[in-house]
Amino acid sequence: MNPLSRLIFFLALLPAWMVGCAPAAPSPTTVPIVAPTETPVPATPTPAVLSTIEKLHWFGTSAILYQGSQNVYFDPITLAGELPTADLILVTHGHSDHWSVKDLLQIIGPQTTLVISPNVTTVYEQAKDQLGIEAKVMKEGETLEVNGVTIEAVPAYDGIHPRQGGGVGYIIAIDGQRIYHAGGTGPYPEMAQNECDIAIVPIYRNTTLNEVVSLIPAKEISVVHTSANSSESYAIVLGKDHPDKKFVTIQSGPLEP
Secondary structure: OOHHHHHHHHHHHHHHHHHHHHOOOOOOOOOOOOOOOOOOOOOOOOOOOOOOHHHHHEEOOOEEEEOOOOOOEEEOOOOOOOOOOOOOOEEOOOOOOOOHHHHHHHHHHOOOOOEEEEHHHHHHHHHHHEEEEEEEEOHHHHHHHOOOOOEEEEOOOOOOOOHHHEEEEEEEEEEOOEEEEOOOOOOOOOHHOOOOEEEEOOOOOOOHHHHHHHOOOOOOEEOOOOOOHHHHHHHHHHHHHOOOOOOOOOEEOOEOO
């Protein structure tokens, strides 16, 4: 092959050789797919479930308010604070530290039911027109149902409150609990039959208090008709004497929202 032929042959092969010697095209870069990070959603706070004791408020003397599915007042007197209208009012006896027209007028509404013992009928009749509400009278041993609340009237008597006077205590069944307000009473044998979860015990004599709390078949007991400090002291002392029961002091003072 002459030089010219070799040159022509070389030039013919040159494009193919250049292609073969060219650097390879870079492979496309693979970008990893990252799943988006989920923003955590805070859990919805669960409202605290109040115990029955936490639903009770003490205004002094034997005046108690239960705030559950209904507002139930026992012996309302010296009421103070943001007072809800009563669904049910129960008055154990007619002494002036348990019956107060001024306080009743603060809580009676169009749908309020007023329940009284026979001992209260005289003072009620005197104030009936002013109160503008009919009262249901319950004697001991009677049972009444009001808007789903079962009320039992039980005996309540001692040397200060004679049985023939007609005062009573009340046991109400509400929100799955039985709450016993003992009223003006000392110990009596049938007290052991007053089945309840919580007992509110007005104190009239230190000498009979131990016997009263021994008789009452309650899981929790609170002593009232005394000062808040004294109630706390009774809870400590009685707790040592009766370790099988829990003694508590109900929150007291003006009712706050």
